[in-house]
Amino acid sequence: MFYLQLLLNGIIAGAIYALFAVGLTMTYGIFRFINFAHGELIAWGAYGVLLFQGWPFDLPMIWAVPLALALTMAIGLAADRLVYSPLRHGEGITLLIASIGLSFLLRNALQFFFGSDLLSYDVGLMQALEFGEITISEVQLIMAACALVFLGGLYLLLTKTLLGKGLRAVADNLELAGIMGLPMQTISRTVWCLASLFAGVGGILLAWDTNLDPMMGTGNLIKAFAAVLLGGAGNVWGALLGGLFIGVAENLSVAFIDPGYKDFIAFSVIVLMLLFKPHGLFAMARGVR
Amino acid sequence: MLRVLNANKSFGGIKAVNRFSMDLKDSLITGLVGPNGSGKTTLFHLITGFYEPDSGEVYFDDQPIHGLPAHKISQKGLVRNFQHSRVLPFLTVRDNLLASCPHQLGEKILPVFFLPSKIRAQEAKNSQKADEVLNMLKLDHLADQPAGRLSYGQQKLLELGRVLMADPRLILLDEPTAGVNPSLTRQIVELIRELTQKGVRFFMVEHNMPLVAELCPRLLVMDAGELIFDGSPKEAMKDPKVVEAYLGKDPGAARGR
Amino acid sequence: MDYLLHIIILALIYTTLAMSLNLQLGYTGLYNFGQVAFFGVGAYTTALITLAGYPVWFGVIMAMTMAGLTGFLIAYPALRLSGDFFGIATLAFGEMARLWFLNERWLTKGPMGLPGIPRPQWIGDGVDSLPWFLLFSLVLTLLAFWWLKHLTSSPFGRALKVVREDEYVARALGKSAVSFKVRAVVAGSTLAGLAGALWAHYITYISPNDFTLQTTILILLCVVLGGKGTIWGPVAGAFLVIFFQELLRFLPIPSEFNRYLAATQGMVFGLVLIILMLKRPQGIIPEHRN
Amino acid sequence: ADAVEVGAITPLSGKISVYGEGFQRAMMLAVQEVNEAGGIKGKPMEIRFEDNASTAQGSVSAMQKHITIHKLPVVFGPAASSNFLAVCPIAQKNKTVIIGAESAAATITDCGSYVFRVFPSDLLQGKGVAQLAESLGYKEVVLTYINNDWGVGLGEVFKKTFTAKGGKILDEFAHDEGKADYRSEILRLKRARAKAVVNLTYIKEGATMLKQAYEQKLKVQWLMGSASKSPKLAQLAGKAAEGVIGTYPAVAHGTEKYKAYKTAWDKKYPGKKLPIFGGYNYDMVKLTAKALNMAPDFKADSIREALMKASKGYIGVTGDKSFDKNGDVGATYGRWTVKGGKITTY
Amino acid sequence: MLLEINNLKAGYGNITILHGVNLEVNPGEIVCLIGPNGAGKSTVLRTVAGQLTPSQGEIIFEGQNVSKESPEKKGVKGLIFIPQGENIFPNLSLLENLEIAAFALKGNDTYQNRLNQVLGSFPWMKDRLNRPAKELSGGQRQALALSRIILLKPKLVLLDEPSLGLAPLVVEDIFSQIQAMNQQGISFLMVEQNARKGLSVSHRAYVLEQGKDRLTGTGAELLCDQRVQDLYLGG
């Protein structure tokens, strides 16, 4: 039972990594850089709710949440317009540094407006649902469900809609996509909109489960990104599987060694997986051309 | 010189190279043709160590080279170009050439510090050679440009130049004149002839049939990964299998691979 | 005065770090995001050795050796990975190193850190003061600079760039990509070890907190903002980043707005990064001028 | 204009910035009061804040700036012990007085003659927690601590004292800083089946752990340390924090000083709860002001002497601040608990 | 006049490559552009397509100045570009490649009809519609890229070295496809290094050298011109 519960905790933790990975895998798949500002979009989503709940809006939660998501998307769009689009044809590392700059800007803006104190949503506590000796909390369930729903949605979007196929074409060959007359603006905006939306949702759920501080988004980012890579860039189900892998490994490790080494385990799993599968879990070997 | 014994390579279900055997013996220039997708490039990859054959053997000067890493094979004097040219885009055109010289003392850490004069001498010699090659390929005015800025054909030429710098004994050329202007192509032909005088051997893939007919005393033809013909270009033009698979007597018939 | 000396010493330490990363990232195209691990290994090695009573010069040499050795050990497996995969694996490795320093308390005292690391003594008493330490770091940094300049402007440096641009071409030209990469990683980590030793003897107290992802990011900023793949780029970058960071302390923020101090500084820092990337994506000293 | 300046190095950004803002507010409150009462020899007192981004490097830079650019004789040192330890040698060497309001590591005691702190060493608190466990009759506990200088240092003292008196530690492990998910750690606590868990942790981590333990119906007596004694903890963890007992360097809430501090706080920062360690920061500033007023000049050496003298018998919000020869203060340990969502003495 | 280029100057960054190019394409023509490597042929096409912006000069398409318009807009007006070398999306399936090629049609009925036409012209595609395009051989890739012409029915196609790397059999095939499409009223501005072949299927041609148009004439004229023979056709 103990191990089963650990496994379950791991799966759900992994689902959360996957939830954060959804947005990352989109921007990474298409623009080939790690968006360091994703963590801040997560935090902005979470703080957005507080913003709209508080003065001068004083809105109830049901309104605050969609508005917060809209705010996050607006930030994503602005970032695309002002930073990412102008650099689209540059090297990945340039975009990476720009996103580090953006993350500084956004994180400190949060601190500027909200201070660095710990905040919370003040939603009541719940006891977990019990299934025999196994417990899961509602937040956990919702998080896992969200991860699945959003990953699924993204998968459908990418494979079934024309716009989604356009996205993948851009990911495949940016230059050619431009020549072929794809609406690059629209595509790039859609990507940032969706990535910010996913980040916002993740942030709100995370804040619900724990609390809010300006650094809240950055903590899980590396592991989420590792999940992206393990799954293969832009591979939606891969991101989920990658996330699960990391989550399960670190949570199971708690049973055997000092949890001070929990992250150590997570990272060594990442490294080991990569050593055995140097191009991620699903990548096909690319030949010389 | 170069011998391939029963080589096989498949990708998923596709047998890209299928029970392929050949022996170049000492023919100066050997041509290799075949329809698109018949496995020519894959064969080159197998010979030069970029792909490992599923099975089969490759001998260079009677030494087995299958399973050797690519750079070891290149060091033995078997050098290749790439069909889709791979210049080093951020290096200058000259550096592209200089980097190709084999056995550079200056590429080892210790000599860099202890034998600087020797290295300088070697560099000077290589530079001179590079200048000659640049002149010949009409790239001299671009010598200090990053290679990524060259046009398609210029990149193709630069890659040829790179191979020449490597002091090879056997050169594998994958479509060296595709995208190259016809008058320059003439010069390349002359160049190849000249080099054969100096004992360099060639094994080349080329779709330009008149050129192949002119240059190659011996021609191999591949289809669907298999060797279907080995002989002179003249005979090949008359061989029904070759005509049907590759040359085509009735142009216009749509054909896949 | 001491403050200026302090900033210069910091900038020199980061110069060494940036140069060590530049050899890998700029010249060889290896996105080593775990450079902080070698920095840490260097710092801990010399700290433990000198705290045990051995002289500083011995500590510094051992720091470089240990860091280089660690580099060698991880290079072989990690180099099977390419591009971003190498990046994430080394990033993970960097964090693993920090967690190791944090949890192996019997050796590193864990989060308590190692206080009281001695400054170099062999030149005499005055060495403890900042000007002397500045000289000490300057000499070592210059040595490192000279060494790298020589190395990168030689055919060796050119071969590294071949590997960076196209591994397949390198192999086709008879160069073992792996061997060049390993040498770049080992040389890079050795230098990072040197920087770590400088850091430990300068601050005289180290703890795992000094070796976080933040430091990695700072090193990365130095390299990219300065201009990767160039000799002077990392130097310019390190001085730019460190001086700019400290310059932010002089933003005129009235004391009524003390609460906004850090937030404002951070926002300005982020904004400047973005603007720099938009205006000078190749860094202050670009590898190629148009 | 012609103000008497003192430096402060505060974690206003980075890992422990959650604490920094409260520290800063408390210090500013104290300064305001000092100035309302006439300042320092007729001149206003002013604190020059520098952010250290919660890092050693930031702390050292800030320290160097204070010393070199502003030539400040007194600096209020950075919060986390690991940052404090990084700047101590600089203060000592440059003969600058440095005072800490919340740095608890035991090693700080030996830092030198210019180093003071108004906060007691871990050594004392570790023992305090052990006594707490013992006095509540727990012979067997599980020990977990936050994996940083404070947590580990405290954990070690606790373990030594507790086991020396015959206590048994069923399971012991560190937990990471700043995680969102401690459910598996809690499962491990659960497995040990102890009646009490000693959890030496910070506010954020503490609140998350309490919440997730509640969720998983872990019913134990939580014993905690000073770093989580904050209304914030009670607020964030809600019901889950109910009944937690902890130790803290005793601060008598009945004293005039304390009441005055609380009133002044509520007036200056309406709606903001008293921050953790706020009283220490407040005391630090007040005590320094007193010393500055006593010192013949604003040289570090005079101030150091004056601090020693001023502290003798000085009773602040947080009690007796008399420095011993190492610049440490003593403390008796009080106990706190959460009742009805509020922190009260136990 | 379908396309008219006047005194076109363009380049990369601040390097100017084209120093004043003039050329025109009449409706229903195949116009061939030949010249040595690096003359700027591809640069002309890239500029006309809208991938590069001209620093001077005009590009007039159907009487409208389109010099500064994006490829997207030009596509809508009936001007498309099929570049040299990598001109398909390797990780997308064949069908997806076709859908993307006809992005502007948004998958409506016209698209369905024209898709059937494509499959009629290249029957081998039917079996591989759901396979990734990277599995195709050189010739099949080129055919896939050309099917964009059938899908979009543009007025003018800019085509960069259609015969590159193709087996003789396939070269014949591709050129006859081009001629067939030309019969249906589509005009071509085409760069060819296989100059004999290129000239022989073109109505008119230009010789480009060092960023300037040096010679012009009908395909047959240029084929016979002694200077052209010596300089560009290799005797």
Ligand SMILES: Nc1ncnc2c1ncn2[C@@H]1O[C@H](COP(=O)(O)OP(=O)(O)OP(=O)(O)O)[C@@H](O)[C@H]1O
């Ligand atoms: N890395 C790979 N993965 C999957 N299939 C491949 C790979 N490389 C080649 N193939 C397939 O193997 C077959 C042979 O390809 P190859 O490139 O060797 O042909 P080729 O004779 O060089 O053709 P061309 O004249 O067009 O260059 C083709 O069907 C091709 O699709």
Ligand SMILES: Nc1ncnc2c1ncn2[C@@H]1O[C@H](COP(=O)(O)OP(=O)(O)OP(=O)(O)O)[C@@H](O)[C@H]1O
């Ligand atoms: N991206 C670029 N940046 C800078 N210069 C470039 C770039 N691309 C091409 N050039 C330069 O522009 C000139 C013309 O190139 P272009 O590609 O138009 O030639 P081309 O006539 O198509 O040659 P080819 O027949 O070899 O394809 C060349 O000298 C080349 O060096």
Ligand SMILES: CC(C)C[C@H](N)C(=O)O
């Ligand atoms: C901010 C506080 C929680 C710091 C802690 N008391 C320490 O010594 O590290």
Ligand SMILES: [Mg+2]
């Ligand atoms: Mg081929």
Ligand SMILES: [Mg+2]
């Ligand atoms: Mg071209």
